[in-house]
Amino acid sequence: MAKPSAPSRERILVGAADMISRRGLKATSIRELAKHAKAPLGSTYHFFPEGKRQLATEAVRYAGEAVTRILRKELDEGPVAGVRAFLTLWRGIVVDSDFRAGCPVLAVSVEEPPADEIPPALVAAAEAFEDWERLLAEALTAHGADPDRAPGLAALIVASVEGAIAMCRAKRGVQPLDQVARQLETLIADALGHPA
Template structure:
């Protein structure tokens, strides 16, 4: 059973993926997790930015664990798992949820030195790219080309999830999935 702090983080990640960070107050984030409002500031004394950063890292870690496990079977398997996670998220939420990492990245204006939430989003995207890039290199892709392809995968999938939500249609993700799988399967070993 998750602790109160963990429940707040999980609830925050869920609400951010549905309403975005700008559309969620600390009170909303606490209520969505079922936690008392006061306990939110007990666990997150720096407020919304601290909670958002932890929620982004939590969501990022969940995806990273799936990627790490599936990439053992190669980049194509990891790619399918990455795509499958987002497909399931979009469909299970009836197009009402996307990626909390992307939500923070596009909504939170970077300030001087960056906000904790935007810093966390950058760290998560970098981690996903790193996992994909490493698998592509192990499959024979050159280092720089593997890194570029990993960036393309993350950017394409994240953007397509947003398109699916806007269009209320899973087809953009399925179309991008087919193209990325073709690209990975035909080029990974020859980059």
């Protein structure tokens, strides 16, 4: 035994993030998730004893941090390259899933929390957004953007990409993401001092 757990746990998390990004949190059932992740139903409660709440929270964190890692790496080449990678990442997910999958963080963000508490999955979603914004803002200021304006610009980038992902799914086409990509690219070039 020894090793506290197998690759099953991570497979469940990945499957949960994917499923949430497609259907939303409430519409993702643990039974179907188990089937989708090729794990037995009992195992989900073995690995995540607090049930759906815990599973959702960890899935959002997992996905959010995966994107954070990619973003951090690509931003080493500068903000333009980083934003381009950010857009390409989501574009790939949307296209590869035939416009059926999107961003799990967004999916969790648009579901009403219960009246009495703020679910930890929603907190994890907010943290993911903040991480992405912070990384972008730092890269922008590091490359010459006005430090007062960089956070706002970073928020615009994240918001427009998330919105464009949803629009692509509704329209079943990549135009919104491509349009946003173009606009952001010139906008960032401008903010960095640019050539016109």
